Structures are given as C-alpha cells and as structure tokens.
Amino acid sequence: xxxxxxxxxxxxxxxxxxxxxxxxxxxxxxxxxxxxxxxxxxxxxxxxxxxxxxxxxxxxxxxxxxxxxxxxxxxxxxxxxxxxxxxxxxxxxxxxxxxxxxxxxxxxxxxxxxxxxxxxxxxxxxxxxxxxxxxxxxxxxxxxxxxxxxxxxxxxxxxxxxxxxxxxxxxxxxxxxxxxxxxxxxxxxxxxxxxxxxxxxxxxxxxxxxxxxxxxxxxxxxxxxxxxxxxxxxxxxxxxxxxxxxxxxxxxxxxxxxxxxxxxxxxxxxxxxxxxxxxxxxxxxxxxxxxxxxxxxxxxxxxxxxxxxxxxxxxxxxxxxxxxxxxxxxxxxxxxxxxxxxxxxxxxxxx
Amino acid sequence: xxxxxxxxxxxxxxxxxxxxxxxxxxxxxxxxxxxxxxxxxxxxxxxxxxxxxxxxxxxxxxxxxxxxxxxxxxxxxxxxxxxxxxxxxxxxxxxxxxxxxxxxxxxxxxxxxxxxxxxxxxxxxxxxxxxxxxxxxxxxxxxxxxxxxxxxxxxxxxxxxxxxxxxxxxxxxxxxxxxxxxxxxxxxxxxxxxxxxxxxxxxxxxxxxxxxxxxxxxxxxxxxxxxxxxxxxxxxxxxxxxxxxxxxxxxxxxxxxxxxxxxxxxxxxxxxxxxxxxxxxxxxxxxxxxxxxxxxxxxxxxxxxxxxxxxxxxxxxxx
Numbered sequence: 001x002x003x004x005x006x007x008x009x010x011x012x013x014x015x016x017x018x019x020x021x022x023x024x025x026x027x028x029x030x031x032x033x034x035x036x037x038x039x040x041x042x043x044x045x046x047x048x049x050x051x052x053x054x055x056x057x058x059x060x061x062x063x064x065x066x067x068x069x070x071x072x073x074x075x076x077x078x079x080x081x082x083x084x085x086x087x088x089x090x091x092x093x094x095x096x097x098x099x100x101x102x103x104x105x106x107x108x109x110x111x112x113x114x115x116x117x118x119x120x121x122x123x124x125x126x127x128x129x130x131x132x133x134x135x136x137x138x139x140x141x142x143x144x145x146x147x148x149x150x151x152x153x154x155x156x157x158x159x160x161x162x163x164x165x166x167x168x169x170x171x172x173x174x175x176x177x178x179x180x181x182x183x184x185x186x187x188x189x190x191x192x193x194x195x196x197x198x199x200x201x202x203x204x205x206x207x208x209x210x211x212x213x214x215x216x217x218x219x220x221x222x223x224x225x226x227x228x229x230x231x232x233x234x235x236x237x238x239x240x241x242x243x244x245x246x247x248x249x250x251x252x253x254x255x256x257x258x259x260x261x262x263x264x265x266x267x268x269x270x271x272x273x274x275x276x277x278x279x280x281x282x283x284x285x286x287x288x289x290x291x292x293x294x295x296x297x298x299x300x301x302x303x304x305x306x307x308x309x310x311x312x313x314x315x316x317x318x319x320x321x322x323x324x325x326x327x328x329x330x331x332x333x334x335x336x337x338x339x340x341x342x343x344x345x346x347x348x349x350x351x
Numbered sequence: 352x353x354x355x356x357x358x359x360x361x362x363x364x365x366x367x368x369x370x371x372x373x374x375x376x377x378x379x380x381x382x383x384x385x386x387x388x389x390x391x392x393x394x395x396x397x398x399x400x401x402x403x404x405x406x407x408x409x410x411x412x413x414x415x416x417x418x419x420x421x422x423x424x425x426x427x428x429x430x431x432x433x434x435x436x437x438x439x440x441x442x443x444x445x446x447x448x449x450x451x452x453x454x455x456x457x458x459x460x461x462x463x464x465x466x467x468x469x470x471x472x473x474x475x476x477x478x479x480x481x482x483x484x485x486x487x488x489x490x491x492x493x494x495x496x497x498x499x500x501x502x503x504x505x506x507x508x509x510x511x512x513x514x515x516x517x518x519x520x521x522x523x524x525x526x527x528x529x530x531x532x533x534x535x536x537x538x539x540x541x542x543x544x545x546x547x548x549x550x551x552x553x554x555x556x557x558x559x560x561x562x563x564x565x566x567x568x569x570x571x572x573x574x575x576x577x578x579x580x581x582x583x584x585x586x587x588x589x590x591x592x593x594x595x596x597x598x599x600x601x602x603x604x605x606x607x608x609x610x611x612x613x614x615x616x617x618x619x620x621x622x623x624x625x626x627x628x629x630x631x632x633x634x635x636x637x638x639x640x641x642x643x644x645x646x647x648x649x650x651x652x653x654x655x656x657x658x659x660x661x662x663x664x665x666x667x668x669x670x
Contacts, residue, residue, distance in 0.1 A: 042590075045476055046483035074469065165639045192632050195643035200594040202373075202584050203625065206366045210629045213362040225589045228484050232585050236492075 036060070036068040036093045036272050037086040041079065043072045048224075048245050049264055053097045053119060056268030064276050076100070083107055087114055093275045095119060095268065104131060115280055119267040121168075122284075123342075129282035132274075134267050135342075139175035140289040140331055141260045142220070143338045144296050145242050146179020147327055148258060148320045149218040152240075152313065153180075156187045159211035161204060161230045163223035164196035170341035172222040172244065172260065174350050178339050181349070183323060190216055194223050204229030212239050218257065220244070231256060240313070247297045254308030259297040267293050290332060296324070361509050363630045364623075368510075368518060369584060371622020373398065373593075375521045376576035377600020378607065378614035379528055380569030385609040386532070387565035388545035389449060392460035394573045395597025396467030397441050401577030402592045403471040405434035407478075409490045409582050423491045431493065431517065431578040438574020442567040449566070450559055468591050475588065486587030493517065493583045517579040521615075524572065528611035541565065573597065606654065621646060 038057050040050045050072070057068045069091075073082045079099050086094045087107070095117045096104055101124055108116045108131040115130055122133040149158045158180055162169045177189045192207045194200065204226030208219050212233065219234065220242040221227035227244060228251075234241035235252035243249065243259030250256075267287055274280055287293030297304075298321065306317045330336035339347050377394045384391040409430030413419040419426035441463070448454040475485045493515040502512035532538040543551045544561040552558050576596070581588050599621055606620075607613025624646030631642050 043472065043476055043482040045481040047481070048483060050482075074472075190633050192629055193639035193643070195628075195639070197594065199589055199591050201587065201589050201592075202370065202580055202594075205585060206370055206626065207629050210362065210366060210626070210633060213360070214633050225483055228486075228587055228589060229585055232587070 034066045034093070034276055035091045036066055036095065036275070037071055037089070037091040038068060038095045038097065038268065039071045039079070039082045039086060039099065040073060041098045042075060044070070047248075049098050049120065049262075052246055052262070052264040053095075053268045054265075056119070056265035056272070059265070059269050060272040064273060066272060066276050068272060079103065080107075087111055093117060093272070093280070095271060097264065097268070104133075115275065115282075117271045117275075117280075119271055120262060120264050124284070127282065127284045132271060132280065132282050133284045134271070134293075135284070135286045136262045136264070136267060136293045137171065137286050137288045137340065137342070138260060138262065138294050139171045139340045139342075140338045141294040141296055142172045142175030143179035143182075143331070144324050144328065145220060145258060145260045146176035146181075147183045147323050148179075148296075149176070149220065149242060150180035150183030150187050151320045151323050152257065152316045153184065153187060153216075153218055155215050155217045156184065157190065157215045157217070158187060159190040159192065159208075159214070159216035159219040161192050161194065161207045161211065161219055161221050161223055161227070163194055163198050163226065165193050166196075167342045169222055172220070174339050174341050174346070176220050176242075176260075177350055179327075182327065190214060194226055198224035198226055200226045201229030201232070205233045208233035208241070209237065212237050218242065220260075243297070247300070247302055249297050249302050249304040253304050254310070257305050257309075258302070261295055261297055261300070263293045263295070266291075289328070298324070358627070358630055358634055360630070361506065363626050364510055365513075366629070367619070367623040367626035368514065369622075370625045371619045372514075372518050372521050372583075373576040373579050373596045374599050374603055374621050375525065375615055375618030376517075376572045376579070377597050378603035378618040379521075379525055379611055380572035381601045381604035382607060382609040382611055382614040383528065383541070383572075384565045384569045385604055386545045387541050387561050388548060389446075389562050389565055390456055390460075391442075391445065391566060391569050392457060392601060393441070393445065393463040393597075394569065394576075394600055395593045395595065396460070396464035397438050397570055397573035398577040398580070398593035398597045399467040399471055399591065400441070401434040401438045401574040402581035403474065403577075403588050404437040404574075405430045405578035406485070406490065406581040406586070406588045407474075408433035409586075410487050413489050413491075414487075423489070424494055427491055427493050427582050428516075430490075430582050431575070434578035434581075435571045435574040438570040438572070438577065439567050440570070441573075442570025443563070445570070446563040446566040450562065464597075467593075471588070471592075472590050475590075482590070484587055484589045486585075490582065490586045492586045493578075515579075515583050517575050517583045520575060525611055525615040529615075532611055576600070602650075606650065620649075624649060 044050050044054055054070055057070055060066055060068050071082050073079055080103055093115045098121045101122055108128045117132040119134055120136050123135050127133050160173050160176055162173050173191055180187050180189050190211055194203055197203055204223055208230040211219055218240045219230055221230035222244050231241050231251050235255040240257050243256050245262055248256055248259045306314050381394055409427045412429045413423055413426035449456055472482055476482045479485045495513050495515055498512045502508045540556045541561050544558050548558050580592050603617035604614045606617035628642045632639055
C-alpha cells in the first residue's frame with residue numbers, strides 16, 4: 001500500500017514539475033522594437049558578473065529604445081539551450097556573458113545572420129563578423145591596486161591569492177606585482193595559487209592566513225568565490241585585502257582597501273547602444289582602463305575604507321590616491337607600460 | 352636542512368588541522384558505512400546541504416528568538432546542532448529507502464549530490480536573494496576554545512588548543528569509534544554485517560539496526576562537517592560549499608582501510624597536504640602545478656606501497 005502511495009506521489013511530482021517547466025508560454029519577442037537577449041552563466045545574485053551585466057541591461061532598457069531581456073541559467077549544462085532558445089525567439093541581438101568560447105563561435109557560424117555579442121571574457125584567434133567579442137583587460141587596474149598596496153604596506157610584504165596559474169588570472173597578479181614594486185621597490189610580493197579551486201572559501205581563507213602569518217599585511221584576492229574566505233581572513237586577523245571583479249569594499253568595511261572592478265555593466269550597455277545606433281561591429285576588441293571598462297572602486301566613489309579603517313591606515317588613502325592619479329595619467333598618455341600576461345612574455349623585473 | 356625544517360612551522364600544522372577537520376568527519380562516516388556494508392556516496396551532498404542548514408539555523412535563532420538576541424554564540428551552537436540533526440535525518444532517509452524500498456544507494460547518492468548543489472542555490476535565491484554567496488553580519492562564528500592546562504604547554508599547547516568545538520568533536524568521535532570498532536561487541540557486529548549480512552542475521556545480529564545506525568551516524572558526521580565549513584571556519588555559504596570534500600572523505604576512508612583510526616589519519620594527511628601546498632608556495636620556487644599535484648602523487652604512492660605489502664603478506668600466508 002505505502003509503495004503504491006509513494007509511486008503515485010512520485011508520478012504526481014513528475015507531472016507537476018513538467019507542467020511548470022513547460023508552462024511559461026513563450027511569447028514572440030518581435031513587435032518592431034529592437035530586442036536584445038542577455039544570457040547569463042548562472043542565476044542573478046552572484047555579486048559579480050551576472051549582477052553587473054544586469055545593471056547594464058536595466059540602464060539600456062531605461063535609456064535606449066530597446067527591449068532587453070535577461071535569461072538566467074542554472075549552470076553550464078543549460079547555456080547552449082538558453083542560447084538556442086533565444087535564437088528561436090527571434091531576438092535581434094543575443095549576448096552571452098562569460099559563456100563557453102567554442103559554443104559562442106559555433107553558434108555564430110551556424111546562424112550567420114544573427115548578431116551575437118559577448119561583453120567580457122571572450123578571446124579567439126578568428127572571430128566571425130556577426131560576433132562582437134570583448135575582453136576586459138585588468139592588468140592596468142590591478143597595477144593601480146598594486147600601487148596602493150605597495151604604498152600602504154607597513155611590513156613591506158604583500159600577497160596575492162590567485163585562483164590558478166593561467167594567463168587570465170596572471171594578468172591580475174603581475175599587474176598588481178608591478179604596481180607594488182613601482183610604489184615600493186623594497187616590497188616582497190607573495191603569491192598563492194589555489195589549483196583552480198574557485199569555489200572553496202575554506203581553502204581561500206587558509207591560504208590568506210598562511211600569507212598573513214608570513215608577514216604580509218595586504219592581500220589581493222583573485223579567486224572567485226574562494227576569495228570570500230580571503231576577505232574574511234583579512235577582517236578576522238586585523239589585516240587588509242583588496243577585492244576583485246565587483247566592488248567588495250562593503251563586505252568587511254575597513255578591512256577591504258579597494259576592489260579591482262570589471263565594468264561589465266558598461267560593456268553590456270555599450271554593446272547594446274552600438275547595436276541600437278547601427279554601429280554594431282563584429283570581431284574582437286579589448287577594453288581597457290582608457291575605455292572605462294575597468295578600474296578600482298575608488299574611481300566610482302567608494303570611500304568605505306577611508307570611512308571605516310583605523311586612523312593611521314585611513315590617513316594613507318589620500319597619498320595612495322595621489323600616486324594612483326599620477327601613474328594613471330602616465331598610463332593613459334602611453335608614457336608608462338604595464339605588463340600584460342595575456343600577450344607578453346614574462347618580464348625579468350617581475351620574475 | 353634547516354631550510355627544510357623551516358617549512359614546517361606551527362602555523363602549517365594548525366592550518367592542516369583546520370583544513371582536515373571536514374575531511375576527517377566525512378571519512379569517519381564513510382568508513383563506518385563501508386564497514387556496515389552500506390556504501391554512502393552521498394556524503395558530499397549531505398555536507399553541502401548541512402552547511403546551508405547550519406548557517407540558516409544560526410541566522411534564524413540569532414534574529415528571531417530572544418535566546419539568540421541575548422546570546423549570539425548560542426545561536427551558532429544551535430545552528431551546528433541543527434545541521435547535525437539534519438544530516439542525521441538525511442541518513443535516516445537513506446536507511447529507510449534502502450530498508451523499505453531496497454533503493455540502490457549509489458543511484459540515490461548521485462541524486463542527492465546533484466540535488467544538494469541546486470537546492471541550496473535555489474533556497475539561497477528565494478529566501479535571501481543571493482545565488483553565489485550568502486552571509487549575514489549578525490551571525491557570529493563558532494568560537495575557538497582554549498583547553499585549560501594543555502594550552503599552557505609551549506608548542507603542543509598552540510598545536511592542540513584554540514580550535515572550535517567541531518574540531519575537538521572530530522577527535523573525540525574518532526577515538527570513540529576506534530574503541531567501538533575494535534573493543535566492543537557492537538563493533539564486531541558492524542563488521543560482521545558488512546562482511547556477510549545473511550550469516551549475521553542467522554546468528555541473531557540486528558542487521559537492520561546496524562545499517563540504520565551506520566547511515567544515521569554518517570549523516571550526523573557529515574552534518575558536523577558541513578557546519579564546520581559554513582559557521583565553524585567562516586560565516587558564509589557559497590555555492591557548492593563542500594567542494595568535493597565529501598568525496599575526499601570517501602577516498603580517505605578507503606585509504607585508511609575503513610578503520611576509524613586509519614581514516615582519521617588519512618583525513619589528516621589530506622589536510623596536511625593542502626596546508627603544505629600553500630606553505631611551499633610561500634617559501635620555495637617550485638612551480639604551483641607541481642605543488643598542487645603532490646597530495647595526489649603521494650596518495651598514489653602510499654596506496655601502492657600499502658597494497659604491495661598486502662600482496663606480500665597474502666603470499667606469505669598462502670605458502
């Protein structure tokens with residue numbers, strides 16, 4: 001009897017879940033207005049890429065004659081389905097945020113008349129004309145964060161917890177290292193790689209503790225969700241950290257000096273704007289400090305650290321800001337070159 | 352040589368113990384299940400869900416009961432307790448499905464592991480509107496406890512004292528399990544059920560009871576392990592928080608021949624390897640790839656030596 005009841009229950013559950021999955025009726029997206037679909041790699045609320053792209057979409061909907069939709073996915077297994085679903089629904093422009101490069105290339109080839117775009121993280125040797133691929137270079141903004149760390153450190157030792165030894169991550173690390181050494185030639189820069197463990201805050205925290213024990217007083221966290229552990233360690237041990245990707249200054253006010261940010265909101269908005277204005281341009285482009293696509297949290301008005309840090313550390317903010325402004329001007333005028341791990345052989349000065 | 356010993360600072364050992372704790376708990380649970388002949392591969396999923404339950408439990412008690420508002424730390428302890436109970440209930444569910452419906456535990460484990468990651472993200476999202484990470488500043492971390500007397504001893508005091516209650520629990524449970532498995536009747540019953548359930552039943556051992564006990568106990572242990580991750584070591588939950596530690600626990604149990612003592616040491620070994628990998632990057636110039644490979648290479652090496660010795664021993668017995 002119980003077995004029959006259980007079976008009936010299971011059948012009912014399957015039916016219900018099926019009804020929900022198929023239930024959302026797919027309305028046609030085409031009513032004359034330009035339509036854009038933005039496919040996200042994971043659900044909203046990640047305090048990173050997805051939320052940032054969403055801000056760009058909200059701004060585009062408010063300011064441009066366009067109807068932009070967010071399509072959330074639950075993970076990599078849904079990415080291609082979501083993209084194909086968007087294609088079938090007839091969106092004019094389809095954007096994939098941080099999705100698999102090969103899948104984007106294949107889809108662009110399969111549907112040559114469909115416009116695709118990626119606001120960040122897409123590089124390949126050959127990019128089709130109907131795919132606008134952007135890559136946000138973070139070496140210069142990391143350099144600025146490095147200047148701050150080099151200027152502020154009291155132990156002349158700073159650290160970096162990096163997700164893995166890959167060019168995309170090293171672009172952060174070596175930019176930072178160059179910045180530290182530019183501000184403070186006596187400083188030592190330690191790095192801990194986590195072996196591509198990007199969702200392991202426990203390991204991130206132990207890694208940070210190990211660096212703080214080594215004498216570092218500032219750590220740059222470049223390791224995705226594992227970085228949450230790094231930031232927690234900074235606050236717990238009374239040391240300091242620098243956040244990454246989005247503004248993380250407010251997670252532990254007074255412990256996080258600044259954050260190196262990727263302005264995916266800006267690049268998303270710019271791509272939509274270009275398409276609406278008829279300036280859509282396929283192919284590969286990099287965005288940089290110059291384009292306002294990356295920077296540090298201080299650029300966008302965050303004073304969380306200055307307001308909450310101990311007095312002697314807060315007092316250093318103005319000096320650090322002056323140093324940042326000085327180098328930023330030099331970088332923008334082309335007078336000063338920052339190492340880029342994606343395109344260059346490692347400089348001797350950074351080994 | 353001095354440089355070599357410089358690598359092993361007291362901090363490395365402390366870090367190793369913290370990193371090892373969830374693996375040790377998972378390994379003890381897995382070993383117990385393996386001994387009782389009920390393979391539990393769902394430990395990783397148990398851990399992820401329990402980590403979430405611990406944090407949510409702490410949060411609710413902290414903010415919505417007068418006890419939590421008066422004593423924030425008590426809220427965290429209740430969170431840990433709720434995670435242990437929740438883990439135990441998952442174990443009970445496993446045992447029930449195995450016992451009543453004869454569900455294949457491997458298939459069930461796969462389902463639980465897949466469910467764990469998504470359901471926690473789903474709940475995090477619907478309840479707290481976050482999908483990657485959730486934390487609340489009101490929740491306090493499980494406090495570190497200095498053991499009186501021991502903490503006064505130099506070196507050993509620092510090494511053995513100053514952890515939270517889950518770390519000590521892991522040690523105590525390991526000792527208890529060693530005693531139970533090797534010195535008590537019930538321990539021999541567990542082994543007997545694992546070796547041959549039919550024969551055990553015929554001599555009057557409560558096979559069903561043993562299986563229920565093993566699965567529920569492993570659930571409670573995974574619950575503690577999950578709580579260690581979310582409120583013991585940090586005060587946050589991230590997507591896929593167990594990060595494969597449950598599987599590492601399963602591996603450690605096999606590594607330790609499903610004996611509680613061996614599993615404890617194997618878990619400690621994995622934690623130590625992680626801590627050492629971090630330390631080596633600070634003090635040597637060895638490429639990070641090689642360093643992060645080392646725990647696995649060492650595991651293969653040790654397993655090879657151990658199984659070679661077993662072969663040798665068997666040969667000498669058969670001769």
